[in-house]
Amino acid sequence: MPSQPTGATLLKELSSIQPQTLDNDPQARQNALSLSRKLTAALEDPTNAAVDMMFAPFIPSAVRIAVELHLFESLCESESPLSTAKLGDLTGADSLLLNRILRLLASINFVQESGPDRSSTTPTTHAMANPNIAAGHRFVWDILVEANVQYHHFLKETHFKLPLEPTDHVIQFAHGTKYHTFEYLAKLRPDRFTDFHLFMGNTMGARSYWVDWYPVAERLLDGLDASSGSLLVDVDGGKGHDLQAFIKKFPDTKGKLVLQDLPEALASIKDGDLDRRIYKQDQDFFAPNQEVGARAYLMHHILHDWSDKYALKILEPIVKAMKRGYSKLLIHDLVLPDAGVTSYQARWDMTMMTFNAGMERSRSQWQSLLSAAGLEIVQFCHGPDGEDADGLVEAVLKA
Numbered sequence: 001m002p003s004q005p006t007g008a009t010l011l012k013e014l015s016s017i018q019p020q021t022l023d024n025d026p027q028a029r030q031n032a033l034s035l036s037r038k039l040t041a042a043l044e045d046p047t048n049a050a051v052d053m054m055f056a057p058f059i060p061s062a063v064r065i066a067v068e069l070h071l072f073e074s075l076c077e078s079e080s081p082l083s084t085a086k087l088g089d090l091t092g093a094d095s096l097l098l099n100r101i102l103r104l105l106a107s108i109n110f111v112q113e114s115g116p117d118r119s120s121t122t123p124t125t126h127a128m129a130n131p132n133i134a135a136g137h138r139f140v141w142d143i144l145v146e147a148n149v150q151y152h153h154f155l156k157e158t159h160f161k162l163p164l165e166p167t168d169h170v171i172q173f174a175h176g177t178k179y180h181t182f183e184y185l186a187k188l189r190p191d192r193f194t195d196f197h198l199f200m201g202n203t204m205g206a207r208s209y210w211v212d213w214y215p216v217a218e219r220l221l222d223g224l225d226a227s228s229g230s231l232l233v234d235v236d237g238g239k240g241h242d243l244q245a246f247i248k249k250f251p252d253t254k255g256k257l258v259l260q261d262l263p264e265a266l267a268s269i270k271d272g273d274l275d276r277r278i279y280k281q282d283q284d285f286f287a288p289n290q291e292v293g294a295r296a297y298l299m300h301h302i303l304h305d306w307s308d309k310y311a312l313k314i315l316e317p318i319v320k321a322m323k324r325g326y327s328k329l330l331i332h333d334l335v336l337p338d339a340g341v342t343s344y345q346a347r348w349d350m351t352m353m354t355f356n357a358g359m360e361r362s363r364s365q366w367q368s369l370l371s372a373a374g375l376e377i378v379q380f381c382h383g384p385d386g387e388d389a390d391g392l393v394e395a396v397l398k399a
């Protein structure tokens with residue numbers, strides 16, 4: 001077994017980082033963050049680490065209660081610290097209950113304790129007050145975590161087989177439905193489906209868009225043949241945030257930009273939210289794709305929702321629509337290393353396994369999936385946001 005670095009070694013490595021690089025070098029910042037997490041793990045007593053984990057789920061549970069009460073918004077709207085009694089008036093919650101939630105939130109720096117029974121904000125309070133992040137918390141907790149807590153029961157019943165079927169996995173088991181996740185959300189949980197779309201339109205957080213680090217000019221615009229088909233088809237693009245970013249970066253580019261999704265997803269886009277040059281198109285991704293011979297087909301956070309069996313069914317119509325030697329498929333998902341996956345990456349993988357029996361894929365898993373679909377990988381691209389951010393897999397039809 002490889003030996004773990006000691007606290008002393010990690011501390012030495014951390015102290016060798018130049019403080020000024022933390023502000024101007026994203027790589028150095030990532031490195032410091034990763035080392036400090038490893039240092040925390042190395043310093044923790046192993047028994048305490050094991051016991052602490054038992055109680056870890058109560059943290060996001062308290063955060064979910066605070067989201068329900070709009071506690072973060074109330075704190076952000078006030079110019080001065082608020083007493084717990086005042087927060088009780090604003091949220092309608094019992095003040096002793098609030099006091100207990102607030103002290104947990106202060107212990108994780110989600111709010112600041114400015115004195116006994118007084119709270120104010122930290123930068124994380126402001127992030128939590130962002131409506132899109134709050135929507136993500138509601139969606140992930142109410143739909144995914146509430147199902148995930150039953151995963152061990154489900155897997156025991158199914159003899160620990162890897163779940164592959166979108167209509168027979170833990171969502172159906174835990175929520176008592178026969179619908180697959182998207183149908184269940186659309187038909188029975190419209191409030192959480194709205195949250196899902198709000199969150200999905202904003203999953204980039206502070207990360208840079210692919211158009212900022214993938215060589216768009218060289219790989220897509222050079223050699224563009226407008227007579228062949230569209231320039232860029234965002235296959236199931238949700239609210240169209242990727243095409244918006246594309247137009248912002250390349251405002252003068254000629255070429256058709258197509259946003260495909262299910263009619264209900266497209267209908268949730270408000271007038272004026274989308275640039276007029278973006279053409280909205282109803283498209284079920286299991287059906288033949290209407291955009292033949294496009295320069296590029298983008299799939300952002302699509303394939304990780306599905307097991308390989310369904311990913312291949314989704315890829316088939318795109319492969320049929322692609323023009324050999326011209327069209328490119330751009331897959332925007334995590335690209336896990338074959339070893340040394342980070343906690344964040346592994347949590348996304350578990351999220352996908354819960355969401356729709358999907359998965360995050362490693363380099364070699366992408367290679368074998370795409371090869372089975374008749375595609376070959378040209379390159380894996382990564383942006384400046386470090387290993388936890390999505391990568392881009394560029395693939396073309398096999399020669």
Ligand SMILES: C[S@@+](CC[C@H](N)C(=O)[O-])C[C@H]1O[C@@H](n2cnc3c(N)ncnc32)[C@H](O)[C@@H]1O
Nearest residue numbers: 182200201236237238262265283284285300301
């Ligand atoms: C995880 S979201 C990703 C959306 C978008 N690409 C983004 O990055 O924000 C998955 C999308 O797949 C769409 N979807 C689910 N089932 C579909 C189907 N059968 N045909 C077409 N789109 C579907 C959903 O409406 C949703 O917009």
